[in-house]
Amino acid sequence: xxxxxxxxxxxxxxxxxxxxxxxxxxxxxxxxxxxxxxxxxxxxxxxxxxxxxxxxxxxxxxxxxxxxxxxxxxxxxxxxxxxxxxxxxxxxxxxxxxxxxxxxxxxxxxxxxxxxxxxxxxxxxxxxxxxxxxxxxxxxxxxxxxxxxxxxxxxxxxxxxxxxxxxxxxxxxxxxxxxxxxxxxxxxxxxxxxxxxxxxxxxxxxxxxxxxxxxxxxxxxxxxxxxxxxxxxxxxxxxxxxxxxxxxxxxxxxxxxxxxxxxxxxxxxxxxxxxxxxxxxxxxxxxxxxxxxxxxxxxxxxxxxxxxxxxxxxxxxxxxxxxxxxxxxxxxxxxxxxxxxxxxxxxxxxxxxxxxxxx
Numbered sequence: 001x002x003x004x005x006x007x008x009x010x011x012x013x014x015x016x017x018x019x020x021x022x023x024x025x026x027x028x029x030x031x032x033x034x035x036x037x038x039x040x041x042x043x044x045x046x047x048x049x050x051x052x053x054x055x056x057x058x059x060x061x062x063x064x065x066x067x068x069x070x071x072x073x074x075x076x077x078x079x080x081x082x083x084x085x086x087x088x089x090x091x092x093x094x095x096x097x098x099x100x101x102x103x104x105x106x107x108x109x110x111x112x113x114x115x116x117x118x119x120x121x122x123x124x125x126x127x128x129x130x131x132x133x134x135x136x137x138x139x140x141x142x143x144x145x146x147x148x149x150x151x152x153x154x155x156x157x158x159x160x161x162x163x164x165x166x167x168x169x170x171x172x173x174x175x176x177x178x179x180x181x182x183x184x185x186x187x188x189x190x191x192x193x194x195x196x197x198x199x200x201x202x203x204x205x206x207x208x209x210x211x212x213x214x215x216x217x218x219x220x221x222x223x224x225x226x227x228x229x230x231x232x233x234x235x236x237x238x239x240x241x242x243x244x245x246x247x248x249x250x251x252x253x254x255x256x257x258x259x260x261x262x263x264x265x266x267x268x269x270x271x272x273x274x275x276x277x278x279x280x281x282x283x284x285x286x287x288x289x290x291x292x293x294x295x296x297x298x299x300x301x302x303x304x305x306x307x308x309x310x311x312x313x314x315x316x317x318x319x320x321x322x323x324x325x326x327x328x329x330x331x332x333x334x335x336x337x338x339x340x341x342x343x344x345x346x347x348x349x350x351x352x353x354x355x356x357x358x359x
Contacts, residue, residue, distance in 0.1 A: 002090045004123055005030060005106030005196050008113050009131040010162050011148060012141035014178030016223060018131050019108040021181075021189060024203040024210035028196075029097035030106040032217045035061040036089045037115035042308060049082045058310040060317045060340035064218050067095045068346050086122025104198060113165040120172060127196040130166055132266045133178040135159050135259035136252055137243030145222060146321050146328040149296055152251055153289035156258040163262045177266055218340070221332045249273045253282045299323070314340065 005022065007030060009015045019030045039056045056062050057069045075091040077084055090105075097105035106127075112119060119126065139155040142148040149155060166173065174195040181188045189204050203210040217223050244252070252271050256263060263269070307316035318337060322329075329335070 002123055003104075003125045003127060003197075004090065004093055005104065006112060006119060006126055006128040007106065007108040007131065008116070008128055008166065008173065009110060009133075010113075010138060010142075010159055011110045012145065013110075013133040013138050014131045014181060015108050015110055017178070018129065018176075018181065018192075020207045020211060021185075021204045022106070022192070022196075023216075024207035025193070025198060025201050026203065027102055027198055027201075028104045028106070029100050029102035030108050031065060031093055031096045033061060033109045034065055034089075034092060034096075034107055035059070035109050035111065036092065036107070037109070037118060038111050040085065040118070041115070042304065044308065049080045049085055049088070052082075052085065053080070053088055055310055058343060059313045062092070063340035063343055063346060065092065065096050066099070066341055066346060067092055069343070070347060071095050089122070104196075113162045116165065116169045120169060128169070128173040129192060129195065130170075130173045130175045131178060131181070132175070132262070134243065134268050135262050136247060136255050136271070139255050139259075140244045140247055143325075144328055144331065146325050146332075148325060149292070150325045150327060151289045151292045152247075152255060153258065153286050154293055154296065156255045159259050159262055163259075163265065175266070219338050221335055249275065250277045250281050250285045253277055254285045257282065258286065296324070 005028065007015050007018055019032065022028050022030050036056060039059055039061070040052065043052045043055050053073070072088065072091040072095055075094070076088055080088070093105035093107060097103065116128070119128070135156060138159060139152050142155040143150050143152055174192065176188055176192065185205055190200060193200055193204070247255070252273065256270050303316055303319065306312055321337060
């Protein structure tokens with residue numbers, strides 16, 4: 001029975017670093033954000049499973065995997081029922097891992113926290129690792145990403161929603177903290193490899209030298225630092241304020257209030273501030289950001305329906321990246337968004353052609 005490895009955690013919480021460390025293991029390859037369960041939810045229910053797969057194959061997230069869909073289909077039964085969708089995704093991950101000569105496969109997609117019920121139904125023997133980072137640092141880092149809201153309140157609320165999604169399956173997952181992974185990488189990775197039932201290998205502690213080729217991830221600039229020990233806010237170690245030192249006392253207390261259960265569950269303590277802000281200021285900081293939620297929600301709902309047509313999938317992906325937090329693009333002057341490899345090249349098995357021209 002397939003035992004894929006799923007890395008669960010919000011964006012900017014260390015999922016990419018954990019993936020890179022696992023991918024340095026000679027037996028493991030974790031795919032970068034194939035988003036299969038997101039497209040499965042997006043596609044109209046009650047439609048034939050083969051239609052869903054054809055829809056998914058046209059998505060940019062699948063095409064970035066650079067997997068030949070014909071090789072995936074060759075592993076599946078015919079006719080293909082919806083009960084075989086887990087097998088279909090396993091075939092995608094298996095083909096991805098095979099490109100690097102790995103026998104153990106998995107998936108790193110932050111949005112999978114919302115799909116855990118389906119994931120565990122598809123793969124009862126899978127291994128899921130839930131990584132968390134100090135919510136203050138995570139919310140601040142998300143606010144600087146083009147694909148995430150600029151609102152600290154919305155980002156903090158998202159972290160609490162993820163907590164609720166994961167809580168139902170906590171007994172089936174291994175929880176780790178990014179701070180522990182950075183401070184004690186050997187001890188933390190020993191726990192991870194024991195949990196996924198793979199032998200220890202020293203390469204996981206030197207992942208920068210043992211990564212797949214350059215087409216392993218899309219060429220997005222925010223990924224360059226996410227897989228290392230530092231991010232855009234500086235050191236991500238265990239020091240107080242690491243990664244969120246630019247937040248004001250009011251913002252700190254607001255995030256702490258919204259994510260108090262996240263912090264308590266993971267052992268993060270409230271910040272020690274030189275001067276405690278007034279409660280009304282903290283309350284108002286959250287209230288004043290609520291209006292920012294409604295246009296984002298409306299745009300998300302609009303995209304949910306617009307993106308159900310395959311010809312709009314690339315457009316929808318670009319729209320999210322360019323319209324969610326436009327001010328964040330000031331951090332990447334001159335950068336132009338790449339286009340995922342064409343499906344025709346993947347179907348032909350021409351992986352050289354499948355590489356984008358700027359890769």
